[in-house]
Amino acid sequence: MTEQTTINFYEKRDFGQKVNLTFSFIRLTYRSLFRNLLLFAAPIFVLSGVLGAVNQLDGMASFSGNVMFTLLITYFLYAVGTVFSAIIAGKHILIYQKEGRIDISTEEMMTFFKNDFFKIFITSFIYYLIILVGSVLLFIPGIYLAIALSLCMMIRILNPEAELSFSFKESMRLIKGNWWASFGFYFIIGIISYVFALVFMIPYLASLAFIGITSPAGVANEGFRFLVILTSAIGQLGYAFTTCIPFVGISIYYYSLREQKDDVNMQLQINEIGNIAEVKTSNEGSY
Known part of the structure; x- marks a missing residue:
């Protein structure tokens, strides 16, 4: 079913308008958005939650090579789930x-994953690698680059033809002169997303705290072990739905910066006038 477009993303918006539009768009598309998150991203996050809980329990007892391996797998799954969430959120905005x-x-989303997953995963990997290197060399450059390059993933999702190098250059171009505003927007969106996610994680955190209090050695019996794993899985299931918040927000912020820097709306209007004039000329020539 096709809905009439009512949101113009290419619009200069203040801080509050961008936050409000983020949640307005999620409310508008929540059926499709949450369905795709449930089918594609949630299973990956749930699996990472199970492995993370097992790793947490085993790590409380003793640290070993198996714990380290499980930790790496958990982080990898988390990264994959994050990329899935970014693609789901971005494609909903792009299609709208x-x-x-x-x-x-579901079939259309699977096509998007097939076409975009690898390149978005690579973009994400390079982004976090740059931040890591910047943070290791000196903490401040890491923070600066995290904001300056923050649009790279969504640029490639919203512009499927965009190359890797372009996404990083374009992000820096758009963020230039807007670094502090970007930091503030990401901070607020991140806090909101974190609060929603924390609600789902409370049972897991409570179960860990209970084990820590009742078992100083950190060794849980089978009943409590199952409870920790279950609550972690439930927490990650809930978290999967909250991951769309920052990605929708970043996408809206991207379009706002494009309008601010490039006057996209004016260009579209000029092109539309040119197309109308061309049609009129063509019609006159046919007589």
């Missing part, structure tokens, strides 16, 4: 912006 649709089918 281009076609006015608020629903993306």
Whole structure:
């Protein structure tokens, strides 16, 4: 079903408007958005939650090579789930912006994953690697680069033809002169997302705290071990739904910066006038 497009993403918006639009868009598309998150991203996050809980329990007892291996697998799954969430959120905005649709089918989303997953995963990996190197060399450059390059993933998702180098250069161009505003927006969106995620993680954190209090050695019996793993899985299931918040927010922020820097709306209007004039000329020539 096609809905009439009512949101113009290419618009200069203040801080509050960007935050409000983030949640307005999530409310508008939540059926399709949450369905795709449930089908694709949630299973990966749940698995990472199970492995993370096992790793946490084993690590409380003793640290070993197996714990380290499980930790690496957990981080890898978390990274994969994050990329899935970014693609799901970004494609919902892209399809709405281009076609006015608020629903993306499972088959269509699988096509997006097939076309975009690898390149977005590589983009994400390089992004975090740059931040890591910047942080190791000196902490401040890491923070600066984290914000300056923060749009790179969503640029490639929202512009499927964009190359890797372009996404980083374009992010720096758009953030230039807007670093502190970007930091503030990301901070607020991150806090909101964290609070929602924390609600789902409370049972898991409570179960860990209970084990820590009742078992100083950190060794849980089978019953409590199962409870910790279960609550961790539930927490990650809930977390999967909250991951769309920052990615929708970043996408909206990207379009706002594009309008601020490039006057995209004016260009679109000029192109539309040119197309109308061309059609009129063509029609006159046919007589």
